[in-house]
Amino acid sequence: MSSSDRPSTDAGTSARMSRQRRRDTAPELALRRELHRRGLRFFVDRAPLPGMRRRADLLFPRRKVAVYVDGCFWHRCPLHATAPKNNAQWWADKLEANVRRDRDTDAALTAAGWTVVRVWEHEDVPGAADRVEHVVTGSESG
Ligand SMILES: [Zn+2]
Numbered sequence: 001m002s003s004s005d006r007p008s009t010d011a012g013t014s015a016r017m018s019r020q021r022r023r024d025t026a027p028e029l030a031l032r033r034e035l036h037r038r039g040l041r042f043f044v045d046r047a048p049l050p051g052m053r054r055r056a057d058l059l060f061p062r063r064k065v066a067v068y069v070d071g072c073f074w075h076r077c078p079l080h081a082t083a084p085k086n087n088a089q090w091w092a093d094k095l096e097a098n099v100r101r102d103r104d105t106d107a108a109l110t111a112a113g114w115t116v117v118r119v120w121e122h123e124d125v126p127g128a129a130d131r132v133e134h135v136v137t138g139s140e141s142g
Helices: 008-015 024-037 087-112 125-137
Strands: 043-048 056-060 065-070 115-120
Touching: 008 115, 024 065, 024 125, 065 087, 065 125, 087 115, 115 125
Parallel strands: 065 115
Antiparallel strands: 043 056, 056 065
């Protein structure tokens, strides 16, 4: 529990701008810790598909499971998405592009036989870990 300086509203916008691709965010670390505690082993920040630059936050190559921890702001969480008032159109376009890229990523991975698990940064860690664990350890249906 070292970093508690999570940006909340307008004050955090500039901080967010300066580091869009946030690595090792608190929600990500918490999920990793929890999954590790449950005995799951995975790669961090790896690209699932050759030629696709978008990296997954967690990767289970053998199970072909890619996990993304999506920030509520950048990925437009339905509960917490906010729209900056300054440069509103620019932000709208940018955030929309982010979401579109997410869906593109999902489609590409699914087409290649991967399972995509997306976790919102606001989700409680045990619940999110349950979802990931279920997908990774669950037997394949069919
Ligand atoms: Zn949220």
